[in-house]
Structure formats: C-alpha cells, structure tokens
Amino acid sequence: MTRDEIRNHYRELRKELTPEQCIYYSQQITNNFLRCWMFNHQLIHCFLPIHRLKEVDTIPLIKRLKQNNRVCIPVSNFDKNNMTHKLLDEHTQFQDNAFGIPEPVSGKDVDVKDIQVVIVPLLAVDQHGNRLGYGKGFYDRFLAQCSPSTIFIGLTMFDVHEDLKEIDPHDIPLHYIVTPKGVLKTVHAKEAVD
Numbered sequence: 001m002t003r004d005e006i007r008n009h010y011r012e013l014r015k016e017l018t019p020e021q022c023i024y025y026s027q028q029i030t031n032n033f034l035r036c037w038m039f040n041h042q043l044i045h046c047f048l049p050i051h052r053l054k055e056v057d058t059i060p061l062i063k064r065l066k067q068n069n070r071v072c073i074p075v076s077n078f079d080k081n082n083m084t085h086k087l088l089d090e091h092t093q094f095q096d097n098a099f100g101i102p103e104p105v106s107g108k109d110v111d112v113k114d115i116q117v118v119i120v121p122l123l124a125v126d127q128h129g130n131r132l133g134y135g136k137g138f139y140d141r142f143l144a145q146c147s148p149s150t151i152f153i154g155l156t157m158f159d160v161h162e163d164l165k166e167i168d169p170h171d172i173p174l175h176y177i178v179t180p181k182g183v184l185k186t187v188h189a190k191e192a193v194d
Helices: 003-016 020-034 061-067 136-144
Strands: 042-045 070-077 082-087 095-096 102-104 115-120 151-155 176-179 182-185
Touching: 020 061, 020 151, 020 176, 020 182, 042 061, 070 102, 070 136, 082 136, 115 136
Parallel strands: 042 070, 042 115, 115 151, 151 176
Antiparallel strands: 070 082, 095 102, 176 182
C-alpha cells in the first residue's frame, strides 16, 4: 500500500470505532503509559485530541502528568505549516481552531529545545517507530527542531502496522509506541528519565 492508502485505511478503521471503544482504548493507553512512565520535573509536550477524528483522548493523561511536570500544548499555524507551543497553567483557556483542533488561546511560549518528552499523535506506525500523520509534516518539522535527548512517544489505538514503505528522509522516528495492549520500545529508543 502507498502512504495515502495506509492513511485512508487507518482513517476508516477509526471511523468504525464506537464511542465506547474510543473511551476504553484511550483509558488503556493512559494506564499503559503511566505504568511505564510518570516523569518528574520534566517539560512534556502533548497534543489535545480531535474528537471528531477519534484520536486518543489525552486529557486524563495530561491531568496526571501535570501533577509533577510542566505540560505544553501545540498551536498550529496553517499558513506556515508549523507550530508554536504554549505552557499550560490554571488560567489556560482553549478554543477550537478552524480545523476543529482545540488549542490554547493564551499562555507562555515554550522553546522547543527545552522540551524533554513529546507525546505524538499518528494515524499509523510500524515497529521501527516510523509514523504516518495526516500528511502536512507539522510533527516531522517540530520533532526535527527538538533537542537530540528528547524522547518521542507515539499513541495509537491500533496494533503497529507492517513495515511502512516510502519513508522520507525528513521523517522522524518515534522511540516508544503506546497501544491499548502495552508499550513497544523501537530500535530508536532512548533511556527515558523520570
């Protein structure tokens, strides 16, 4: 299958998920993540879910991580195809952008080089940590700017895909993948610091 065919395949799989399955899988992913890492005093970047696209619900995970860490959220700029990053605090307010993505409307900007852990959305991923997103390259550009020591953790409701072909040179692999069944360490894994 081509990259676009794989994207469409996983979009269709997501569409078939019931609301109950989305809740259950998201809970399992959160539990598996927290069994593996709690992190302390880290700066963690996490996406907010696009519910209409049935993405993993990261809100419970963010609440837990925020107890002992600083958490920042992306703000997308679709004119420039890039993201800025806002630190969450008790005053952060959110608004859906034109594409239905919830984003902070205010907050302190975060320097990408200071981020220690990035929790990454995806449509498909293989056991080597190669991921497919929605095809705009937002996360590949962002991950390429991160410090070499930053840990990249992908979340998916599905099993890993067979090897993804047509990997582009600018594609950035993940170090870990969290599914409802557990945590997979890829060949790119780094030691995560709690």
